[in-house]
Amino acid sequence: MTGKQKKQLTKIIISGILLILLAFTHFTGYLKFIVYIIPYLIVGFPVLRSAVINISHGQVFDENFLMCIATIGALCVGEYPEAVFVMLFYQVGDLFETIAVGKSRNSITELMDICPEYVNIEKDGEISEIDPDEACIDDIMVIKPGEKVPLDGIIIEGSSSLNTTALTGESLPLDVNIGDSITSGCININGLLKAKVTKEYSDSTVSKILELVENSADNKAHTENFITKFARYYTPAVVFSAVALAFIPPLVTGGNFTDWIMRALNFLVVSCPCALVISVPLSFFSGIGCASKNGILIKGSNYLEAIAKADTVVFDKTGTLTKGSFSISEIHPNGISKNELIETTALAEGFSDHPISLSIKKAYGKPIDNSRVTDIENMSGYGIKATVDGKTVYAGNEKLMKKYGIEHPSVSTGTVIHTAADGKYLGYIVIADEVKEDSAEAISKLKSNGIKNTVILSGDKKPVADDIAAKLGIDNVYAELLPDQKVEKLEEIIKSSNGNVVFVGDGINDAPSISRADVGIAMGGLGSDAAIEAADIVLMDDKPSKIPLALKIARKTHTIVNQNIYFALAIKFLVLILSALGKSNMWEAVFADVGVSVVAIINAMRALKIKE
Amino acid sequence: MKKSYKLQDLDCANCAAKMETAINKINGVNKATVSFMTQKLTIDADDSLFDEILKETVATIKKVEPDCTVLIK
Numbered sequence: 001m002t003g004k005q006k007k008q009l010t011k012i013i014i015s016g017i018l019l020i021l022l023a024f025t026h027f028t029g030y031l032k033f034i035v036y037i038i039p040y041l042i043v044g045f046p047v048l049r050s051a052v053i054n055i056s057h058g059q060v061f062d063e064n065f066l067m068c069i070a071t072i073g074a075l076c077v078g079e080y081p082e083a084v085f086v087m088l089f090y091q092v093g094d095l096f097e098t099i100a101v102g103k104s105r106n107s108i109t110e111l112m113d114i115c116p117e118y119v120n121i122e123k124d125g126e127i128s129e130i131d132p133d134e135a136c137i138d139d140i141m142v143i144k145p146g147e148k149v150p151l152d153g154i155i156i157e158g159s160s161s162l163n164t165t166a167l168t169g170e171s172l173p174l175d176v177n178i179g180d181s182i183t184s185g186c187i188n189i190n191g192l193l194k195a196k197v198t199k200e201y202s203d204s205t206v207s208k209i210l211e212l213v214e215n216s217a218d219n220k221a222h223t224e225n226f227i228t229k230f231a232r233y234y235t236p237a238v239v240f241s242a243v244a245l246a247f248i249p250p251l252v253t254g255g256n257f258t259d260w261i262m263r264a265l266n267f268l269v270v271s272c273p274c275a276l277v278i279s280v281p282l283s284f285f286s287g288i289g290c291a292s293k294n295g296i297l298i299k300g301s302n303y304l305e306a307i308a309k310a311d312t313v314v315f316d317k318t319g320t321l322t323k324g325s326f327s328i329s330e331i332h333p334n335g336i337s338k339n340e341l342i343e344t345t346a347l348a349e350g351f352s353d354h355p356i357s358l359s360i361k362k363a364y365g366k367p368i369d370n371s372r373v374t375d376i377e378n379m380s381g382y383g384i385k386a387t388v389d390g391k392t393v394y395a396g397n398e399k400l401m402k403k404y405g406i407e408h409p410s411v412s413t414g415t416v417i418h419t420a421a422d423g424k425y426l427g428y429i430v431i432a433d434e435v436k437e438d439s440a441e442a443i444s445k446l447k448s449n450g451i452k453n454t455v456i457l458s459g460d461k462k463p464v465a466d467d468i469a470a471k472l473g474i475d476n477v478y479a480e481l482l483p484d485q486k487v488e489k490l491e492e493i494i495k496s497s498n499g500n501v502v503f504v505g506d507g508i509n510d511a512p513s514i515s516r517a518d519v520g521i522a523m524g525g526l527g528s529d530a531a532i533e534a535a536d537i538v539l540m541d542d543k544p545s546k547i548p549l550a551l552k553i554a555r556k557t558h559t560i561v562n563q564n565i566y567f568a569l570a571i572k573f574l575v576l577i578l579s580a581l582g583k584s585n586m587w588e589a590v591f592a593d594v595g596v597s598v599v600a601i602i603n604a605m606r607a608l609k610i611k612e
Numbered sequence: 613m614k615k616s617y618k619l620q621d622l623d624c625a626n627c628a629a630k631m632e633t634a635i636n637k638i639n640g641v642n643k644a645t646v647s648f649m650t651q652k653l654t655i656d657a658d659d660s661l662f663d664e665i666l667k668e669t670v671a672t673i674k675k676v677e678p679d680c681t682v683l684i685k
Contacts, residue, residue, distance in 0.1 A: 053678045058675075105650070272626065278625040
């Protein structure tokens, strides 16, 4: 609790005790007014003060002002205990709101406590502590046990275990060795690490994530916008009805003014839409917070709302459902040695960072001599054309071979890279990719969560894609697609489905599909920056099983939001009607205002604790 | 130009919504958001008018909630 809140609490307690004591006294007339005005002023002075300031600024429908009118009105008609109680309860609610909101805000920002304060840079054998902003690419950073990894980098010395919980929600530590890339925001647990900086601070994972979370408030859900709009009309409408209620019925029927004014004052007490205005954004905020605790970053509550209404999930295959860590399973050279085939292919693929190229380079085992390779042309969806040692080399899939009229055997197993030099066929390499451990679980959970259609869109060959779809239980497969065909196919799927369509991918070639889908999800660990940029939701640990979890969090948050809206509106309108009929008193009205807010806030905070 | 500022003592969610509406009406503002949850103000506005707009924004915020201050670095 802050100082301001403690002061408020003290005032509430003092005035509450006074009010209870006064209930046992029997003052009358002016004396009664004087004894009740003391607790009223103790607890209500800040409200009166704000009301005066705000009204001088022309804020007629300010909640403080309306609360003052209501309580002063009650004092005028002699309902002293009511006036004090309403003010007291109003302040209790206000205090509770600030504490609850502050608490959930903290629990979310705590999760985001991944920002590095400094970085140890080693230069000429000396270590100096500098601001992460000042570190440059290729600087050598030293990370001691217990410290955060300040910038993205590659380990050049030492090995250790990293705690990635803040980024991925994963509790098992990650073992890292020389040559592994490390992500900023992880915590080094036991070993001393030296790493080369690969990204400047502004491009590092930590600042990307922080930016993403900070900006998530800019993308508001429809419901949130609706509530803001509703609030704009609700207060004036209730206030005008109150004025009408105070004067019209007694003038028409000649009834008692005091009675009708009391009814009108009740209206003013329930005129604040606070329960809705606070609890709806708070629910979404808590939902997003709960998701980020699980390594799911959502860029705005509108996406949380959109994924809750999804009925189709479309996957890219490589790197999304499969590990994307290919390894060579077969080598079939044609007239040359196995090593020669690998060497030529590796050289041609030298500049590509496609997972397939990486696996071939890994099998080659030696650094690529770039001076031997010129005129590289990357043909997306086909392969690579390059000049290696003066020969024109084609390395890629069957389509590439067909395109250049090179005779080749037809191979149907796995991913195949054919290589040809100067029109002569050199042979092929078979590469296999492993399915991620949790892919099957992810698909079955999606289905049990009401996803009607699961689809694979792959640039890979049909037998490979079919095989994986059968293993995982995916409904539809479209293979051998070029990136632009992927988008076309996705458009078709979007047109034919009733609910929202989710696309999950990781590569640069998926970025157009990710931005086209109703909800685009990117794999944040393996994923390219373009995919992460285009995505609405980023999975930090690349696990497809996080998708059903995201869906669950979104749906639950949506339910909580609806509960709050219906509950708050139902109670408020009930009290309005009862007040108009003279069947409700100010005690009930203040419950409809503050009590409902408190209940709605507690309900909203449940979104923070959604579990698998 | 898009900039964001921290807000101190923004205590009421309805006020945040009111501020947002009012700031969006200022001439030259493309989009403004006031987030009660993150206690942050984001303004996207024309470069040439930015200083003017910021001044007007601060005044608007004071008008809606006198206790609330914009922290300008």
